[in-house]
Amino acid sequence: MLAAPWVCRSCARSLGRVGISQFSQFIRRASTGTATELPAALLERARKLTAEHEQLSAALETDFDVKRAKRAGELSRIATALKQLEKAKASLSELQGLLTSDDAELRELAQDDLEATNVELADSSHNLSVALTPKHPFADMPCLLEIRPGPGGTEGRFFADSLFHMYQAYCANKGYRTRVVKYDTMDNDGQTGSEGEVPLQEAVLEVEDPGAYAKFRGEAGMHRVQRVPVTEKSGRTHTSAVAVWVLPSFPESGNTDAESEWDNPESDFYINPAEIRCETMRARGAGGQHVNKTESAIRLTHIPTGTTVSMQDSRSQQRNRDYAWRLMRSRLAQQRREAREEKARQLRSSVLANSQITRGDKIRTYNYQQDRCTDHRSALDVHNLPDVLRGGDTLGRVMESVQTWLVNKDIELLIADEEAADASVAKKKGKGGN
Missing domain, CATH: 1.20.120 (Four Helix Bundle (Hemerythrin (Met), subunit A))
Known part of the structure; x- marks a missing residue:
């Protein structure tokens, strides 16, 4: 009331x-x-x-x-x-x-x-x-959508492919420029999903427009699908999940912003080359004689954190190396940003901290039998699931509702920070008075 x-x-x-x-x-x-x-x-x-x-x-x-x-x-x-x-x-x-x-x-x-x-x-x-509300430091940057299957076996891999094409179609409908950085599929016997998907192992889609990170940052998290797999004989509904990461992408043209300077030790994107182990190897999978005989694939490992990036999509080893470094910078920048946010959350009340959405939470459900897509943060239910998966206006409605939710959460956290700061000042004055 x-x-x-x-x-x-x-x-x-x-x-x-x-x-x-x-x-x-x-x-x-x-x-x-x-x-x-x-x-x-x-x-x-x-x-x-x-x-x-x-x-x-x-x-x-x-x-x-x-x-x-x-x-x-x-x-x-x-x-x-x-x-x-x-x-x-x-x-x-x-x-x-x-x-x-x-x-x-x-x-x-x-x-x-x-x-x-x-x-x-x-x-x-x-x-x-x-x-x-403070502007997110990555808000004006392009972004990388990194998609990996979660629990659910082959069905999870099929739906990961659906999400990849959903975002690709959404960007095309909106006129956003995209580039497929990575698209790895599993070797299988040619079996496809109920919607013709292939078993995706990992994909990275770059949205090259400035400000893409702000538009897509609400898509990060676990996406759950509920449907009857094509291999299911008794008609039972299976539940699978796909993880989506949204990472800032450092533009190839360069940027003078200190937050994005590769050589600035104060930047989230800075990496000490001595902390990176670089390995070359032969690319795997389909591709003919070149892929099997040329060591064009690159694997980078950030030794302090154990973060690993593998890249083999290009025939050029140098190109794969460049892409791998860009992806590594993006992943580490996001990790550093999240670590700062976690420290800030610890200073707030436990109620606010518990309300945070993390990668492990199911942020959205796609239910095929009910023709329904539900975002669990904005509490929005929409129907016409085929339009969602085509990247149509229905998906746009869902993403807009999440943007509103994110703004309101940012405001809520801002107020919590201000009140915590006021309480700290009052406490110090109280001790000084004693």
């Missing part, structure tokens, strides 16, 4: 759009007489950053500096969102005053405008929360 005895229908719809379940911990729903408010910690952070934006803007008027200009640009949306929120609050306060007016016509006009103002206030609160 809502905390207040009444909330306008339009306002409730607006709150629903941004996800009431995720905001229940920190947005106070209000009646016509109470404003929707963000936590004091977030508002204080917004005011500090807006003040910094004003100082930078004033300095830039007399002395332009690229670094200051970049920082001012990053803070501009926070300043704009805070201004919109304060404007909505002022409008609501004015309307509340008019509701107590002796003039019946003014009261009626105020009542008419109240619903729209409540909607504006809820939207501006959400927009400010989003603006305050």
Whole structure:
């Protein structure tokens, strides 16, 4: 139930759009007489950053500096969102005053405008929360979709091939540029899955467009399939799983961003060459005399972590080496990012930590008998499973719902961090007072 005895229908719809379940911990729903408010910690952070934006803007008027200009640009949306929120609050306060007016016509006009103002206030609160959420450091980068079969035997390998082609088709439908970095299948007797799939062992699809990581990062996790395998004689439904990793891809053209500099020891993408063991070997599988007689395949091992990358798709050993290094950098960068996030989670409450989605969780289910695709994070059920697997608009709806879920989780974690920081400061002051 809502905390207040009444909330306008339009306002409730607006709150629903941004996800009431995720905001229940920190947005106070209000009646016509109470404003929707963000936590004091977030508002204080917004005011500090807006003040910094004003100082930078004033300095830039007399002395332009690229670094200051970049920082001012990053803070501009926070300043704009805070201004919109304060404007909505002022409008609501004015309307509340008019509701107590002796003039019946003014009261009626105020009542008419109240619903729209409540909607504006809820939207501006959400927009400010989003603006305050730190941008993911890999958000603007291309990405690698790495697909491997999980539990389920051959059926899991067949569905891994389905997912690979699903993402490939989705990118084609959206006009995203892709490149198949790796596509390894198992040797078998020519048997195919119920949808004509081949048994996939491992595949890596690169989405080359900038910002692809932000679009696809919600796809990482275990994807579960429930269907009757082509080899099943008694018609029983089998459950299999496929693991999808979404890794940042370092662009071949180079990038001056310190987060992405190969030779910068402070970068997540940096690798000490002395920590890499490189082995050459003959490629395996189909391919004729060249594959069997030429040592073109490359295997890299990162000794400190044991991370291994094998590449044999190209006939050129140098090309395979380049691809292997890029994939190794991407995997290690993701591991380092996740290690930092895990340390941050440990500082938050156990409730928030337990709500995190990890690779081991089943994030999505594809049920063939029910013609259903369910994302377990956004709680969205869609039907028309063939359209999902064709990478159509139905898959787009699912991915968009996950994007909304991710934004709300980022906001929730931001608030947890701010409140933890405030609690730490208060604790230190308390000890100082004693």
